[in-house]
Amino acid sequence: MREWHEKYADDGFVIIGVHTPEFRHERDVQNVENSLTRLSIPFAVAIDNDWKTWRSYNNRYWPAMYFIDKTGQIRYLKIGEGQYGYSESVIQALLAEPYTAN
Template sequence: MQLGPTALYKRIQKAGKADTSGTSGLDSIAPMAVRCGTASLSVRQAFMKSLRVAAMLVALSAAFIAVWPNLWTMASAQEPASGTPAPDLAGADHWFNSPPLTLEKLRGKVVLVEFWARECINCIHVLPHTKALYDKYGKDGLVVVGVHTPEYDEERDAKSLQAALNEFSITWPIAVDNDYRIWNAYGNRYWPAIYLIDRDGRIVYSHFGEGNYEETEKRVRVLLGEAS
């Protein structure tokens, strides 16, 4: 159908309005672009935050290792398995409360070897329980041997150690293990640590840290033949 000039003009005008209104689609794209950009920024911020947290954890781990080097580097052997022959007590720098002891001399005795350090708070908490075992079962054949292995350089001082022995009323034999010879022989990695050795010189029980006092005493009684 052929359009007249007026109808053709109106058709063109209508088409122009449609085109003009069509530009609103471009306008709607802009907010979407802004939102996408904001989302990308949030992802980047979250990623950078994760990196900072990871770096902080690495720094804390490095600081922990620097403060507690002995936990990671001093033990050069594996912890003896239960039932294996106990390493000897040779290599101590000095002995308090006793002449030097060896497991050969102690054969036939039940021996409790305790690794400790005089400034270790956990060790100090355990000492009264060790003393109770010594006082209660020493007459029945239990021999307690403390192995003082320093955690800090100031703990190497013999006079300060003697003062600590007096303060805590420690009268059982103490081997001074400043060079970590006994520590390494046992493959020990903890303060405090207890190893029970039977009459045949074999490690039959060990415990690390505080607690488990009743179980430790039970094992002592069994080894002494006072309980089944």
């Protein structure tokens, strides 16, 4: 993830981590902040303690990645770890896709 951020941020690729807590101690924002430093996570992280975004996405899994194209459409959903090579090729393809602003 960090690697993708470093590689593609300049090409118009934005990573947003939505932190939805599973356990009580994970609700502590300070704990999340510490983990960002520990894991040196450079990208934006939304604190979803009320599960609002989780519910609006109708999400059920950790981790789950939603790949959103330039027009705001979800194009690919990756659940769980692994297949990073394929996910990266999805990012590259979506970045290469032509886009005209409305």
